Amino acid sequence: MSSEPVPPPPWRRSANKSARPHLSVATIVAAALRVMDAEGLDAVSMRRVAQDLGTGAASLYAHVRNKQELHELILEEVFRGLEVPTPDPRRWQEQLKELIGQTTRIMLARPGTAQISLQTMIPMRPGTLAAMDATLGILRCAGIPDQIADYAADALALYGTAYAYEASLWPSSEAGQAEARRRITEIEEYLSTLPADRFPHLLAMMRRPFHEENGSERFEFALDIFIAGLAKYADPGLTE
Amino acid sequence: MSSEPVPPPPWRRSANKSARPHLSVATIVAAALRVMDAEGLDAVSMRRVAQDLGTGAASLYAHVRNKQELHELILEEVFRGLEVPTPDPRRWQEQLKELIGQTTRIMLARPGTAQISLQTMIPMRPGTLAAMDATLGILRCAGIPDQIADYAADALALYGTAYAYEASLWPSSEAGQAEARRRITEIEEYLSTLPADRFPHLLAMMRRPFHEENGSERFEFALDIFIAGLAKYADPGLTE
């Protein structure tokens, strides 16, 4: 490309924004979310976000430490809409299911969020902390002992996030979905090639028709099983 | 760096390998694993692997389609050592726990593997398929209905992988661990700053001493809970 130093473009300074583009953490996060919604998390590069704001990548670093920090800020913004219930001991099971379901739905609605959440080792911002606190609140309200509540909340959050992540891997484009279906038939053919007793159960599973599920059945089932296993630690006196 | 075309280095052609470096899928995967074990998955770039074989990145593409395929081949190689039990209905719970535990331990032993496994939407190679088939085998042997066994096997695999991934995010270097601890105290201080009733359960959790666990307690607990919840679908006639 042209490598000689280009003179400052005269049309930007006065047209697009008021002299200065007025960058701030909020505008940067908003731009990043815009890009993520439109083109996916992979497209959320510093350059791409800056371009959306009509500036260069270097400008972002005055407001945001890292790309990692930008990611965390996206996560925080997305979890803003989370509604936490006030714990009711008698309804702890459905409240728990609803809360974890809600966080997972939020992530599913914005593919890319789950990936950030999984990669962010220690969540440090209000939105994500609120979800964790609410989960713990419901469990403790049901009389579940402290340590068990800690472990259970961790496992629930991890499973929900992992489920959302896995689901968001599924390509959204028509071409990508066709490719994925091609790979599935490929693997079915491969399994049929092998001696029938090599992977018998897997083969049987892939032949079952409901294998192509369309809802959150799989997710809700796992949640139900886990909560059922958890129920024996709840205090019958509290949960009636 | 020096950018003029360097003449072919005379010492390689005859010394290192027999005229040609004798590349193959096996040698490439071995080199990739070497790099991953030594420097982590992030270091496993095409150039880095090629360098380890004394060649250039382009040479790898004759044997491996993609970086993605190279990743899958690594996964396959790592899961080679998996030992699958012959299902025994009366011991299905411990067999299940042991199998999932084993796959998770394999991934924990090689940080980076979990990430590959999570990113590989549809596993297509014998090693990973064998793990799935064995899980299904144990469940069906216990008399658990087909669809439930399918969902349960999926959930177990997903949770185990996610757990291993989360654990492998923890930095291995001394400096990285110090940084992580710093972040944890940072978040503790932040929580203490807020009104005590903002995140009360979270605050209480972080103050509990066993919060810094050192084993697989958390993982085994979640597994136990899930299996307990699953037990009601097992056939009492089979499992005695």
Next chain:
DNA sequence: TTCTACTCGCGAACAGTGTTCGTGTCAAGA
């Protein structure tokens, strides 16, 4: 033995990435 054909290694290039440095410009305070 000579010549041809074909496989496969591989340098260079392309279009991207995160991040830093140093310069330049603008607006508000003295």
Next chain:
DNA sequence: TCTTGACACGAACACTGTTCGCGAGTAGAA
């Protein structure tokens, strides 16, 4: 009006995955 300091930002650095085309080496045919 002058100065100061905050902020915008072009260019550069060291990377990344992947493709193209050349060229060397080997194996088979004449």
